[in-house]
Amino acid sequence: MNETSPKALSAAEKLNWLRLIRSTNVGPFTFFKLLDRFGTASAALDALPDLAKRGGAKRQIKISAKAEAEREIEALEKIGGKFVAYGEADYPPLLAHTEGAPPLLTIRGHTHLLSKRAVAVVGARNASLNARNFARKISADLGAGGLLVVSGMARGIDTAAHEGALETGTVAVLGGGVDVIYPKENQDLYDQLVQSGVVLSEMPPGTKPIARHFPQRNRIISGMSRGVVVVEASPRSGSLITARLAAEQGREVFAVPGSPLDPRASGANKLIRNGATLTESAQDVLESLNDLFSKPLSEGEPIDFSGVSPSPPDENEISKARSVIKENLGPSAVSVDEIIRNCQFSPAVVAMVLLELELAGRLERHPGNRVSLIQEL
Numbered sequence: 001m002n003e004t005s006p007k008a009l010s011a012a013e014k015l016n017w018l019r020l021i022r023s024t025n026v027g028p029f030t031f032f033k034l035l036d037r038f039g040t041a042s043a044a045l046d047a048l049p050d051l052a053k054r055g056g057a058k059r060q061i062k063i064s065a066k067a068e069a070e071r072e073i074e075a076l077e078k079i080g081g082k083f084v085a086y087g088e089a090d091y092p093p094l095l096a097h098t099e100g101a102p103p104l105l106t107i108r109g110h111t112h113l114l115s116k117r118a119v120a121v122v123g124a125r126n127a128s129l130n131a132r133n134f135a136r137k138i139s140a141d142l143g144a145g146g147l148l149v150v151s152g153m154a155r156g157i158d159t160a161a162h163e164g165a166l167e168t169g170t171v172a173v174l175g176g177g178v179d180v181i182y183p184k185e186n187q188d189l190y191d192q193l194v195q196s197g198v199v200l201s202e203m204p205p206g207t208k209p210i211a212r213h214f215p216q217r218n219r220i221i222s223g224m225s226r227g228v229v230v231v232e233a234s235p236r237s238g239s240l241i242t243a244r245l246a247a248e249q250g251r252e253v254f255a256v257p258g259s260p261l262d263p264r265a266s267g268a269n270k271l272i273r274n275g276a277t278l279t280e281s282a283q284d285v286l287e288s289l290n291d292l293f294s295k296p297l298s299e300g301e302p303i304d305f306s307g308v309s310p311s312p313p314d315e316n317e318i319s320k321a322r323s324v325i326k327e328n329l330g331p332s333a334v335s336v337d338e339i340i341r342n343c344q345f346s347p348a349v350v351a352m353v354l355l356e357l358e359l360a361g362r363l364e365r366h367p368g369n370r371v372s373l374i375q376e377l
Contacts (some may be wrong), residue, residue: 009085014043014104015069017085021103022064022072022204023048025359028100033355037312048359054322055353056359075205079179080194081108092116098223098249099367102202106178109198110156113169118146118294119285120221120246121165123157123231124264131157131232131264134256136164138229141282143168147289150225152217153190155183155200157239159233162189162197171198171224174219176209189235218242219249226289227252229279233267240267245277252288254279313348321345325353329373333366 009017011079020041021031026048034044045063052061076082084090086103090111095101107114121139123131138160139149149165151158153172162170172193178201181190193199202220203213218241222228224264228246230253233239243253255276258265272278277288324343328334354371357363364372 008088011153013041014083014085015066015073016045017103018069018072018083019064019066020044022069023260024062025361026050027358027365028102029365030355030358031103033351037352037355051356052359052361055358056362057360058118061359062268064176072204076106076178079108079205081106081178081205082111083107084111088124092224094118094226095220095224098219098371100365101223102220103199105202106199106205107198108178108194109200110169110196111198113171113198114224115146116169117146117289118148118150118171118225119289120228120242121157121231122151122221122242124233124237124239125154125156125158126264127156127160127232128262128264132160135160135231138231138256138279138282138285139164139170140168142229142285143170144282145282145286147286150221150231152214152221153182153186153193155185159186159189162193166192166196169197171200173217173220173224174199174201174203174209175213177201177203177205177207179205180208182209198272214238215241215245219245221350222251223249224248225251226292227254227285229254229256229285230268230271230276231256232258232262232264233271234264235267235270237267240271243271246368252277252292254282254285254288260301313346313352317345317349318352321349321353322356326357326373329363329371331356331372331375333364333370333372334371335368337369339371346364 020026038044038047048061048063060222084105086096086101086108092114119142121135135157142149143165149161149170151161153174162172178199181187222242222245228243228251230243231237246253253271253276255268255271256279257272279285328339328342340347354363362374363375
């Protein structure tokens with residue numbers, strides 16, 4: 001999913017991209033599959049109703065209306081924000097290498113900062129005073145070392161990380177709309193981030209953050225960073241989700257050790273036992289990442305957004321494949337490669353059937369190119 005050179009979308013293209021990603025059952029993975037198959041967002045929008053119907057949708061799929069998308073663009077522009085699309089120059093470079101990268105980001109602040117080498121600093125919301133002070137210090141030092149500090153603007157460690165890196169550059173990735181300040185106590189921090197840093201989200205403006213948004217936000221935090229530093233995290237902390245996602249994305253995981261008597265340190269201590277780099281200062285992070293920054297991440301095959309896929313699957317073969325593929329799916333996630341091996345249909349045919357099921361709301365995507373069938377009630 002990587003363009004060979006940055007290319008700005010036209011206003012019309014960006015509008016259609018926004019309509020497509022805001023349509024029912026179209027997530028980032030599905031979005032790019034649709035572009036790969038149909039060449040343009042406009043053509044994909046036209047195809048959505050028929051694809052969902054063939055996947056067994058029981059009701060008409062909701063396609064984002066042009067007027068609705070225009071209102072969203074206007075609302076963002078009114079607060080001085082803008083959309084940055086995958087493949088454009090201001091899109092975070094490392095994020096573009098991740099599975100399920102957001103097609104569009106809503107951004108306020110100084111987008112030029114997003115081209116800097118980045119590291120995430122995350123941790124407990126109910127962090128101890130010592131941990132908050134440490135997060136503030138290590139973030140300041142990482143910034144002084146030339147890194148952009150990424151976090152999620154939550155209370156506790158996230159807030160301290162942003163505060164420490166305000167002078168050198170920091171990015172807050174939000175779980176709600178880019179204009180929704182959460183927690184409310186971070187109003188001043190939010191204002192400073194807009195003035196001297198970056199605030200970004202993949203959600204529509206005005207979206208209130210809810211629990212299921214935060215794992216999605218966390219994949220952006222880890223995805224745009226070369227490494228993730230965890231400072232205090234309980235066993236059920238969302239920071240551990242960020243660390244897991246970082247490992248799955250091929251990023252480095254760093255953890256600050258803490259007292260075994262403090263449950264807030266148990267998650268970070270466990271990360272160290274499982275192979276995370278024990279971190280006592282910014283130097284530990286900088287030394288580890290310096291070599292990695294000189295090595296490019298492996299890139300996936302580029303998507304050609306200029307035209308329709310040259311060899312669309314044969315419709316007769318797709319019809320034969322539907323029942324066979326559905327029989328191989330269940331509530332437990334299975335890899336797409338395994339489905340292809342077992343069903344002995346071409347990857348293009350399997351991809352099209354899975355796309356139909358997903359648009360019908362009957363398929364769920366999982367990390368590692370795995371899928372599961374959503375049980376009908």
